[in-house]
Amino acid sequence: MDESAANPSPSPGPVDRRDVLRLVGLAGLAGLLAGCQSQSAIPDPVWPNDLQVTRPPTAPPIPVPPRPMPQPGPGPGAVVTVPDGVIRRLQWTRSGIARPRDINPLGRVSRITVHHEGVTPFSATGQDMVAARLEQVRRAHVNGNGWADIGYHYIIDPAGRVWEGRSIRFQGAHVSGQNENNIGVMCLGNYELQSPTSQTTTRLDRLLGDLMRQYRVPINRVFTHRELDKTACPGASLQRYMNTTRARGGRLAIALADTDLVSTLA
Numbered sequence: 001m002d003e004s005a006a007n008p009s010p011s012p013g014p015v016d017r018r019d020v021l022r023l024v025g026l027a028g029l030a031g032l033l034a035g036c037q038s039q040s041a042i043p044d045p046v047w048p049n050d051l052q053v054t055r056p057p058t059a060p061p062i063p064v065p066p067r068p069m070p071q072p073g074p075g076p077g078a079v080v081t082v083p084d085g086v087i088r089r090l091q092w093t094r095s096g097i098a099r100p101r102d103i104n105p106l107g108r109v110s111r112i113t114v115h116h117e118g119v120t121p122f123s124a125t126g127q128d129m130v131a132a133r134l135e136q137v138r139r140a141h142v143n144g145n146g147w148a149d150i151g152y153h154y155i156i157d158p159a160g161r162v163w164e165g166r167s168i169r170f171q172g173a174h175v176s177g178q179n180e181n182n183i184g185v186m187c188l189g190n191y192e193l194q195s196p197t198s199q200t201t202t203r204l205d206r207l208l209g210d211l212m213r214q215y216r217v218p219i220n221r222v223f224t225h226r227e228l229d230k231t232a233c234p235g236a237s238l239q240r241y242m243n244t245t246r247a248r249g250g251r252l253a254i255a256l257a258d259t260d261l262v263s264t265l266a
């Protein structure tokens, strides 16, 4: 969770932080978080070469310059593609970006950060239950924290589904001061208080592998929240899992053995 970043003083754990946040009033924290999301809205993508030119029938065809290739990072104008099997946002919310002026383009992706939800344990696998929980998270981020939208780009549920959160075109709100070029992946639940299901960890590895290949992110640029900021996120059990899967011989590392994205492993 990014809420820890909003907490102006250290506290012992994510549950305590959450309690503190409730006490101080989430709305008051919006100002502290302005650094995560500021500046102006980005324009809609515009492709420059779409004009059809009418020529006399005898004229040779005019070569049409190719459209620009999609950039490695999903900045403005880039084609937005989500990894295979991701449940699109419209399947769980009809709400768009609540504050379009407060959202920035993500730019070229250079890192990925794994989080937990960090509230109460969550084990439900029903699609409706998960969708309702996602909406709770979105509302807490928008109405409580004053953010432009849900903070994370992708969310994994205990059944091993991946849900689209904030569009990958936009910078997320998940690591205080370090959201640039950083994809946020969150696992529903609290992994200080529960262990991730095998479905969650299997899907997490697959999603991370897909994103690493898509954006050319090496394994030493796949972080957990606590590796970038002072927080318990993503919880002890998920942190243990991430330590194992990223190490030499770990499942994520093996899945990428055919790439140069794991060459940094000792």
Ligand SMILES: [Zn+2]
Pocket: 001, 002, 114, 115, 116, 174, 225, 231, 233, 234
């Ligand atoms: Zn986090």
